Amino acid sequence: MNVPNVTPSFLDRAEEYYSDVVGVVADDGTEYTYGELTERVNRLSNALAELGVEQGDRVAAISPNTHWYIETVFATQQLGAVVAPLNYRLVPDDYEYLLSDSGATVAMVDYEYADLIADIREDVPTDAFVCYEADRADGEWLDYEALLAEHSPEPPERPDIAETDPAAINYTSGTTGDPKGVVRSHRTDFLNAVNHAYNAEFKDDGVYLWTLPMFHVHGWGALYMVTGTGGTHVCLRSFSAEKAFERIREYDVSYLSGAPTVLNRLLEHNRETDDLVSSGANPVTISTAGAPPPAATIEAVEDDFxxxxxxxxxxxxxxxxxxxxxxxxxxxxxxMQIKPKQGIPAMGNYMRVVDEHGEDVPRDDETMGEVILKGNLVFDRYWNKPEETKQAFNDRVEGWFHSGDLGTVDENGFVTIKDRKKDVIISGGENISSIELEDAIYDLDGVSKATVIPVPHEEWGETPKALIVLQPGADLTEEAVIAHCKSVLASYKAPTAVEFVEELPTTATGKVQKHVLRQREWDDEDRMIGGG
Structure with missing residues (x-):
């Protein structure tokens, strides 16, 4: 029997079988059972419908890790609408682009970030602006809790939702300045959550601590996974190692996720304070993604913690x-032979490592090629970007998503990521477009030529470094370059180092040879990609 795999079914299951179980612990400690959570979600769905949200419309969300965000996702998607989670670390110009590109009907904004869109509200197509705790924000906003209080807790009328319908548009930095909206279907998000639960061995007595940003594909699918299994979400509005350890102990946390930067901060805090990691009954599991953390980090997390x-x-x-x-x-x-590797394809995905001709590289763990993928976990398309979509699926091999990551594959099919061909820097888990950063640097007077490359960083894994050729007589300092970048871009995108050089290596056609510059910086590393 064919039943569509759609994301609202996760909360439906939790409400039917775990309505008395605490489903969410808010950042301030307020607890909501799944029965209470469902009523709040229904109230919000009815409010959104009254604000004009219909099937296929987009609802943008700018929020840290809060129970409000969880409610927004489920309330939007059970209307057949599409949620667009936005990174809360951006600047107003970014939000103007993202709200306009997504065509969001409603924007749901946390009070802490309300001022970031205050000046662009007249310049975007969004009709309604709702604020979580509006009394803590300047300006005129629809108050989130007031909307909930005014609307019925009864389920809204649901449209027919196909599993191939879009569930979310998750924006990711690409090789150009403008982010690309990754259209993810209900089936994609559903199967990703099931895969996550399988790998994490997460069950209905599991307790998940939100250290990973929820806007990162709903925390790698943990939002759906925890809800569908009947586990408990413990929200952590902003990460600190001290607060993480406190909640691990208080709520007997069994699982958390985070970039290698999170691991490093937990270890550093533990070394400095000898903080007790856990005293509960649950054993703790932590997942990390991307380039592997150093062997010493893996061993410390497992042996010391x-x-x-x-x-x-x-x-x-x-x-x-x-x-x-x-x-x-x-x-x-x-x-230590296996954990640093990225692994074999998840169920529902197919993965190959291919050379420049699209042929599979040998399984010798040495020959490098590009990682390509296809399957039910692969996205549908880039929002409003047909040419970019075509390129992504047809670069070397027709019908496969070309990741831009370069790696090797061993005799068991385990992939190890070694490098990245795209001009994207991943620092502390955040994508940074080197081209966007270069454009910002070129706006400075006195810059003749500039390029940005990733360099190793102890805490962030890798971080942007700018190399600049100045015009004759120009007087520009490292501090001025960094300050300018922070003034026009999100601060995490700014370079952490600037080097002024006489010339940059170029090809015969004048293109900067970034690989030459990167090789110099990564010469002492075993791969040209960071673990942040």
Whole structure:
């Protein structure tokens, strides 16, 4: 029997079988059972419908890790509308582009970030602006809790939702200045959450601590996974190692996720304070993604904390639970032989590593090629970008998503990411377009030529470095370059180092040879990609 795999079914299951269970612990400690959560979601759905949201419309959300965001996602999607989570670390110009590109009917904004869109509201197509705790924000806003109080807790009338319908548009930085909207279907998000639950062995007595930003593909699908299993969400509005340890102890947390930067901060705090990691009954599992953390970090998390760490790999476009870890191979070959690898394809995904002609590279763990993917976890298309979509699926091999990541594959099919061909820097888990940063630098007087490359960074894995050739007589300092970039871009996108050089290596056609510059910076590393 064919039943569509749609995301509202996760909350439906939780409400039917776990209505008395605490489903969400808000950042301030307020607890909501799944029965109470469902009523709040229904109230919000009815409010959104009155604000004009219909099937296929987009609802944007700018929020840290809060119960409000969880409610917004489910309330939007059970109307057949599409949620567009936006990074809360951006600047007003970014939000003007994103709200306009998505065509959001309603914007749901946390009070802490309300001022970031105050001056652009007249310049975007959005009809209504709702604020979480509007009394804490300047200006005129619809208050979130007031809307809930004014509307019925009864379920709204649901349209027929196909599993191929778009569920979310998740924006990701690309190789151009403008972010691309990754259109993810209900089926994609549904199967990603199921894969996540399988890999994390997450059950209905699980307690998940939100250290990973919810806007990152709904926390790698954890929003759906935890809800569907009947587990408990513990919200952490802003990450600090001290607060994370407090909540792990208080709520007997069993699982959390985070970039290697999060691991490093937890370890550093533990070393400095000898903070007790956990005293509860639940063993703790932590997942991390992308380029692997150093071996010493993996060993410290598992040996000093007593946690289980597993490592995977993914993109907004392809999972992001693109790969799966393997306890069997770990037992056979040892954890430090397997855990640093990105793994084999998750169920529902197909993965190859191909050379420049689209042929599979040998499984020798040495020959490098591009990682390409296809399957039910791969996104549908880029929003309003047909040419970029065509290119992504037809670069070397027709019908496969070309990740832009370069890696090797071993005899068991395990992929290890070694490099990245796209001009994207991943620092502390955040994507930074080097081209966007270069454009900002070129706006400065006195810049003749500029390029941006990733360089190793102890905390962030990798970070942007600018190399600049100045015009004769120009007087420009590193501090001035960094300050300018922070004034026009989100601060995390700014370079952390600037080097003024006489010339940049170029090809015969004048293109900067970034690989030459990167090689110099990464010469002492075993791969040209960071672990942040």
């Amino acid at each position: 007593g946690w289980e760490l597993f490592h995977f790999f993914g993109h907004t476009e392809s999972g992001p639970y693109t790969t799966s870890h393997s306890p069997r191979r770990i037992k056979e070959k040892g954890r």
